[in-house]
Amino acid sequence: MLTKLLVGHFRCFERFEADFQPGCNVLVGANGLGKTSMLEAACLLLRLQSPRTTRLAEVVRHEQRGLLVDGFFNGAHLQFYYSTERKKLALDSVEQRTATEYLRCGRVMWFSNADVDIVREGGEVRRRFMDFVASQMEPTYRKALRDYDRALRSRNLLLKAPIPAWKQIHAFDEPLLSAGQILMQTRQELVTALRPLAQLSHNNISGARERLDFTYQPNATAAFPAALHAAQAEDARLRQTTVGPHRDELSLTLATRPATLGSEGQQRTLVLALRLAAANLLEAHFGAPPLLLLDDIFGELDLARRTALLEQLPKNSQQLIATTQREWLPPALNANVLELQRAD
Numbered sequence: 046m047l048t049k050l051l052v053g054h055f056r057c058f059e060r061f062e063a064d065f066q067p068g069c070n071v072l073v074g075a076n077g078l079g080k081t082s083m084l085e086a087a088c089l090l091l092r093l094q095s096p097r098t099t100r101l102a103e104v105v106r107h108e109q110r111g112l113l114v115d116g117f118f119n120g121a122h123l124q125f126y127y128s129t130e131r132k133k134l135a136l137d138s139v140e141q142r143t144a145t146e147y148l149r150c151g152r153v154m155w156f157s158n159a160d161v162d163i164v165r166e167g168g169e170v171r172r173r174f175m176d177f178v179a180s181q182m183e184p185t186y187r188k189a190l191r192d193y194d195r196a197l198r199s200r201n202l203l204l205k206a207p208i209p210a211w212k213q214i215h216a217f218d219e220p221l222l223s224a225g226q227i228l229m230q231t232r233q234e235l236v237t238a239l240r241p242l243a244q245l246s247h248n249n250i251s252g253a254r255e256r257l258d259f260t261y262q263p264n265a266t267a268a269f270p271a272a273l274h275a276a277q278a279e280d281a282r283l284r285q286t287t288v289g290p291h292r293d294e295l296s297l298t299l300a301t302r303p304a305t306l307g308s309e310g311q312q313r314t315l316v317l318a319l320r321l322a323a324a325n326l327l328e329a330h331f332g333a334p335p336l337l338l339l340d341d342i343f344g345e346l347d348l349a350r351r352t353a354l355l356e357q358l359p360k361n362s363q364q365l366i367a368t369t370q371r372e373w374l375p376p377a378l379n380a381n382v383l384e385l386q387r388a389d
């Protein structure tokens with residue numbers, strides 16, 4: 046569990062420190078006081094990535110050079126400094142050259158009122174969901190994702206040239222393919238493992254008759270090397286790499302109809318089920334539940350669903366819950382409450 050979290054030059058915070066307890070911790074405060082930022086900091090501390098953005102530069106407090114997150118998780122002292130010029134990691138005060146050991150310390154699952162975008166927005170949001178879980182399940186995934194992005198960006202840049210230099214372009218095929226295969230295989234395994242868990246969670250929260258289902262739809266349907274090869278003319282025409290896992294989809298259905306056709310309430314229940322399934326999967330895989338970060342998700346749920354959701358959370362998990370209204374929490378909840386105050 047996370048016992049202490051300190052942030053410096055992090056979003057709206059110059060410096061902020063909080064202590065947490067096992068079980069339920071609630072951050073209460075008006076809009077704009079930094080509740081989401083605190084949860085984001087906990088995620089960054091454990092996973093070195095923000096659940097909100099892929100660009101850490103925007104997390105650094107305006108007019109500052111770099112941010113610091115520092116905390117204790119299961120007794121391990123984690124420290125991460127980030128600026129655009131350099132990153133620094135330390136585990137128990139020992140500087141780390143790679144993130145491997147550091148990332149073994151803990152896992153998180155993030156629930157947010159913006160999660161409904163997983164149903165409503167483009168494929169990128171669904172890929173980010175798969176990536177967020179897969180990077181925690183499978184240590185090689187994180188590196189594969191980075192390698193893939195790098196090869197893709199280089200390849201696309203070369204494809205933009207007035208006369209594409211194919212020899213140079215093909216030099217990036219091999220790294221693209223080998224990283225891409227890891228992404229595709231892990232995503233397939235992840236979705237297969239998530240599916241029954243999500244269907245169970247979905248029944249439990251909603252008691253819904255309509256069945257939740259989803260499938261992984263790799264963009265490269267044939268073998269990726271053959272698909273990449275076959276797409277050469279199309280790549281040249283569109284001046285970008287047109288096949289590969291950067292265009293993968295997770296197709297979501299409710300009662301066999303596209304989830305986008307569901308009501309607002311149905312869509313929110315669906316994404317809750319996905320997040321819960323991911324938390325349960327991480328718990329099953331690592332033998333310990335992830336740290337749960339619940340950002341402002343109670344406002345749009347009725348009391349029955351709020352209570353059902355809290356009951357579905359992995360037992361013995363630690364939760365950080367951000368809310369503007371304390372009344373939205375079930376009255377019986379035994380929680381450590383932290384009130385955020387306006388700084389002035």
Ligand SMILES: Nc1ncnc2c1ncn2[C@@H]1O[C@H](COP(=O)(O)OP(=O)(O)O)[C@@H](O)[C@H]1O
Binds near residue numbers: 055057075081082
């Ligand atoms: N990089 C940044 N530097 C300074 N302030 C920021 C930065 N990013 C966001 N903010 C501000 O931080 C404040 C807190 O945001 P947030 O954590 O979303 O609050 P809450 O969740 O409590 O509503 C917002 O007013 C936002 O404008």
Ligand SMILES: [Mg+2]
Binds near residue numbers: 080081082340341
């Ligand atoms: Mg917020």
